[in-house]
Every structure is written in C-alpha cells, then in structure tokens.
Amino acid sequence: MKHNRMRAHFAGILVLLFAGVGQVTFAQESHIGGLTGEASRGKKLYRRYCVGCHGPLGDGRGENAPWIDPKPRDFVTGTFKCRSTPTGALPTDEDLYKSVTRGFVNSNMPSWLPLTRQQRADLVAYVKTFSSSFREEKPPSPLSMPSESAANQQSIQSGNELYQKMNCWSCHGKEGRGDGPSAQTLVDNRGYPIPPYDFSVGTRFKCGESNQDLYRILMTGLDGTPMPSFANGLTPAQAWDVVHYIRTLQMNVKRKKQTAENEKKDGGESKPVGAQPE
Amino acid sequence: MRTRINYLQIGVTAALVLLTAHGAGTRTLRAIGTSSEAREDTSGAATLSGIVKLEGSQPVATRINMAADPACLKMHSAPVMSEEVATGTNGALKDAIVYISDGLGNRTFDPPTEPVVFEQKGCTYNPHILGMRARQTLKVANSDPTTHNIHPAPQNNREWNLSQPPGSSPIEESFAREEIIPVKCNVHPWMKGYIAVFKHPYFAITSKDGTFDLRNVPPGEYTIETWHEKYGVLTQKVTLETNQTRTLEFVFKR
Numbered sequence: 297m298k299h300n301r302m303r304a305h306f307a308g309i310l311v312l313l314f315a316g317v318g319q320v321t322f323a324q325e326s327h328i329g330g331l332t333g334e335a336s337r338g339k340k341l342y343r344r345y346c347v348g349c350h351g352p353l354g355d356g357r358g359e360n361a362p363w364i365d366p367k368p369r370d371f372v373t374g375t376f377k378c379r380s381t382p383t384g385a386l387p388t389d390e391d392l393y394k395s396v397t398r399g400f401v402n403s404n405m406p407s408w409l410p411l412t413r414q415q416r417a418d419l420v421a422y423v424k425t426f427s428s429s430f431r432e433e434k435p436p437s438p439l440s441m442p443s444e445s446a447a448n449q450q451s452i453q454s455g456n457e458l459y460q461k462m463n464c465w466s467c468h469g470k471e472g473r474g475d476g477p478s479a480q481t482l483v484d485n486r487g488y489p490i491p492p493y494d495f496s497v498g499t500r501f502k503c504g505e506s507n508q509d510l511y512r513i514l515m516t517g518l519d520g521t522p523m524p525s526f527a528n529g530l531t532p533a534q535a536w537d538v539v540h541y542i543r544t545l546q547m548n549v550k551r552k553k554q555t556a557e558n559e560k561k562d563g564g565e566s567k568p569v570g571a572q573p574e
Numbered sequence: 575m576r577t578r579i580n581y582l583q584i585g586v587t588a589a590l591v592l593l594t595a596h597g598a599g600t601r602t603l604r605a606i607g608t609s610s611e612a613r614e615d616t617s618g619a620a621t622l623s624g625i626v627k628l629e630g631s632q633p634v635a636t637r638i639n640m641a642a643d644p645a646c647l648k649m650h651s652a653p654v655m656s657e658e659v660a661t662g663t664n665g666a667l668k669d670a671i672v673y674i675s676d677g678l679g680n681r682t683f684d685p686p687t688e689p690v691v692f693e694q695k696g697c698t699y700n701p702h703i704l705g706m707r708a709r710q711t712l713k714v715a716n717s718d719p720t721t722h723n724i725h726p727a728p729q730n731n732r733e734w735n736l737s738q739p740p741g742s743s744p745i746e747e748s749f750a751r752e753e754i755i756p757v758k759c760n761v762h763p764w765m766k767g768y769i770a771v772f773k774h775p776y777f778a779i780t781s782k783d784g785t786f787d788l789r790n791v792p793p794g795e796y797t798i799e800t801w802h803e804k805y806g807v808l809t810q811k812v813t814l815e816t817n818q819t820r821t822l823e824f825v826f827k828r
Contacts, residue, residue: 384734477642522760
C-alpha cells in the first residue's frame with residue numbers, strides 16, 4: 297500500500313512537471329526526420345565546437361570573429377541564408393541541420409559531418425534558442441518544387457533570356473563572372489562587403505550543389521544577403537530554365553554525378569573529431 | 575489509488591490551465607492593435623503643427639548615375655538628383671518624419687484597412703519616404719521596364735528580399751513592429767528609400783515647404799521626435815491641452 301502511494305506520488309509529480317516544463321522545452325527541441333534534438337545537450341556541444349566564432353550569446357561575436365570573413369552568423373536575428381522556406385521566413389529544423397552538416401564553402405564554417413546525427417540535431421535545437429523568433433513564429437512549409445524539366449537547348453536558351461531579363465547580370469555579370477555593374481556595391485545585412493557568386497570559378501554553391509539546391513536558392517533567396525527570392529518573378533518552369541543556363545556558366549566545374557551513394561555520404565556519419573583511427 | 579487519480583487530475587488540470595494561459599497569451603498579443611479605444615475619441619483633441627528646417631549653408635544635391643542599367647538611363651532626359659537631402663525656401667527640409675515617440679501610454683489603434691503603395695518608378699522610389707502603420711498592408715509596385723529587387727533591412731521586423739520583374743502584380747507585405755526601415759534595390763545601388771512603420775496614426779512626413787500636421791491628438795504630455803535620414807533625430811517635449819493648437823519648430827544644423 298505504501299509502495300503504491302509512493303508510486304502515485306511519483307506519477308503525479310511527473311505529470312505536474314511535464315505540464316509546467318512542456319511549453320518551455322517545446323521551442324528547445326529540434327525535429328529532423330525521426331531524430332529529436334535537445335537544446336540542453338546541444339549547449340554543451342556548442343560550447344565545445346561553435347562558441348569560438350558564433351560567441352556565447354550566439355550573436356556571431358565570438359573571439360575569432362574579428363579575423364573571419366565572411367563573418368559568423370548572428371543567430372539572434374533569426375535570419376538564415378539556406379532555407380527551403382520563403383524569403384523573410386524562419387528556416388525549418390531540417391534546413392539548419394543541412395547547413396551544419398554541409399558547412400559553408402568559402403567561409404570558415406566547416407562541415408560538421410564528423411559529429412553524429414544526434415549531436416547535429418542537438419546543436420540545431422540549441423542554436424534556435426538564441427532567437428526569440430523561434431518562440432514567436434513557426435517556419436512555414438517549404439516551397440514546393442516541381443520535378444526538373446529536361447535540360448535541353450531550348451531550356452538553356454530560355455534561361456539565358458531570363459538571366460538578362462531578371463537582371464541577374466547586374467551583380468553576377470554578363471558571363472557569370474561575378475563582375476556585374478552593381479557587384480562592387482553589395483553589402484550583407486551587417487554592412488560587410490559581399491561578392492556575388494562567380495560561376496566561372498565553379499566552387500560549390502553556398503546552399504548545396506545539386507540542381508535542386510540551385511533551384512531552391514533562386515526561389516527562396518539568401519536572406520541577409522543581396523540575393524533576392526525570385527518566387528514572385530519566375531514560374532517553376534522558368535526557374536528550372538535558369539538553373540540549366542547557370543550550369544553552362546560553370547565552365548571549370550567537374551561535377552560529381554549525383555548518385556544514391558553520394559546522397560548517403562552527405563547525410564552519413566564519420567568518426568568524431570579527434571578520434572584515433574582504429 | 576485515489577491519491578494517484580487526484581494527482582493525475584491535478585496534473586491534467588495544470589496542463590490545461592497552462593495551455594489555456596498560453597493560448598490566451600497569444601491572443602492578447604494579437605489583440606494589440608485591434609481594439610480601438612482611442613480611435614473614436616477625438617473630442618477635445620489637439621493639433622500639433624509646425625516646420626522642420628535645416629540651418630547653415632544649403633547642401634547641393636548629388637547627381638545619380640544610372641548608366642549601370644540602360645533601361646533606367648533611357649527613362650530620364652533630365653539629370654536625376656539624389657533625394658537624400660531636399661530643401662525648399664528658407665531652409666525648409668523635405669522628407670523629415672515627425673512623430674509621437676512617447677506619451678500615448680497603453681492606447682492601441684486599428685491599422686487602416688486600405689493599403690499604402692510604395693512604387694518603383696524611373697528607378698527611384700516613390701515616395702522616397704513612406705509612412706505606414708504596423709500590420710497595414712504594404713503594396714510594392716514596379717512601374718519600370720526593368721527588374722528590381724525590393725530589400726527592406728529592418729532591425730526589429732523580419733528581413734525579406736524579393737525580385738520583381740516588369741509588369742508583375744504588386745507584392746503585398748506588412749510589418750508587425752514599429753521602426754524606420756531602410757529599403758534598397760541591390761540591382762540598382764543608387765535606389766534608397768525608407769518605410770517608417772508606426773503603431774499609432776500620429777506621424778507626418780514633411781513636404782517641400784518643411785511643414786507637418788499631427789491632428790486629433792488626445793490631450794497629454796508627449797515626446798515628439800523628428801527623424802531625418804542624414805541629420806539624425808531631434809526631440810522636443812510638449813504638453814497639449816484640450817482643443818489646443820500648438821506650433822513647433824525643429825531645426826537641424828549642418
């Protein structure tokens with residue numbers, strides 16, 4: 297009987313705790329596929345791996361920040377470049393997870409593939425706690441992406457015309473060398489100069505390297521940078537045409553064939569940082 | 575057994591109470607700006623008018639070079655001047671924003687249902703400075719034969735950036751919170767404008783003669799600010815009595 301009562305006490309306290317803490321922790325979780333990230337665990341990882349650049353307050357003012365260009369992301373504003381959601385909206389947990397996994401080419405942000413999936417999910421949960429936006433708003437559903445059209449001559453020609461009409465050349469240049477008339481004037485949302493992408497160099501795009509990633513960049517824009525969303529100006533079919541044309545500007549790029557194996561590798565896990573080879 | 579049931583009941587009730595409180599909280603937040611206690615109450619309201627001036631030698635407007643986009647260049651036969659500082663006779667300063675910055679207390683105001691329009695015309699913004707209310711609909715129109723991107727850079731609202739090709743329908747947006755937001759077009763770097771968002775109707779943007787009018791202001795003690803994109807902010811305190819008409823002068827110094 298006594299035992300029973302104790303169990304009852306315990307169950308009751310648990311329910312009370314859950315009710316009280318439930319809504320507080322709600323914003324401190326991340327959901328990526330079947331994974332649930334916890335901010336409390338993410339905080340420890342953040343202190344170990346991220347704090348040097350992004351800072352203890354998540355404002356991008358870590359001790360390394362003065363020597364870094366482009367500057368580390370300020371998580372407090374809740375503005376993120378790589379999203380599947382419309383411009384002005386918050387990214388999904390999945391978007392943040394992909395950014396942590398992928399890293400940012402031409403920046404000091406490495407790929408965090410060496411961390412486990414669970415660790416990366418925990419980090420996403422913690423990063424979201426820096427901005428009140430994640431408590432006040434929910435990210436809308438990702439932009440829909442119809443399947444890719446055939447990359448034939450007609451599509452490339454149409455893409456070329458759109459590249460002119462949509463003034464892509466103003467920044468990226470007539471030949472995609474990042475030398476358009478407005479290129480020198482561009483700054484990011486913190487006032488730092490930011491160069492437009494030079495297609496002829498052929499490095500990976502900031503938010504992924506597949507045609508789907510490129511389509512997404514066009515339609516969502518890179519918030520916090522001068523790159524706008526073209527969701528208003530381009531139909532999905534036109535956006536695919538622009539993607540196909542842009543690929544012809546990447547003269548020096550040797551593209552990996554996108555295979556199921558590569559996909560798997562991107563989302564996979566490798567050994568933890570500092571682990572000794574077995 | 576009974577104890578357990580009681581605890582469960584308490585727990586579930588607590589959960590419900592908290593959830594309801596949470597819901598109610600959200601609703602209260604939304605309700606700001608939808609009640610209109612002060613709106614109808616214009617009896618005994620005061621009027622605040624005046625002028626904004628610029629003292630010192632009058633600045634010379636700089637010429638804008640639109641050569642980067644031939645479509646823009648072709649639209650103008652006369653030189654286009656920067657609108658950053660525009661003055662009228664006797665140092666009257668155009669495009670200063672005069673507004674109540676403090677003193678309205680807890681009054682809340684409905685945003686007007688009609689939208690405001692910010693137009694891209696001749697590769698400049700029309701108007702150069704747009705005043706609007708929080709949660710009011712903003713329509714961004716492109717009347718030019720070239721593609722613009724409309725890129726507000728807020729501190730207190732969400733930043734967005736949309737491309738708008740010629741002939742497309744207006745973009746509809748709104749801003750939730752008060753602030754003066756710089757707007758630019760990254761394609762045409764000379765294009766600069768401002769959208770001033772207020773949660774109350776007591777603001778005015780000076781015209782070429784530098785004058786402003788704030789009407790139907792409830793009596794009270796207020797802090798009035800005047801903002802100019804180049805010369806910053808001036809502040810004055812003013813007490814308005816019932817039915818009073820007061821005149822203020824703001825003078826920026828170069």
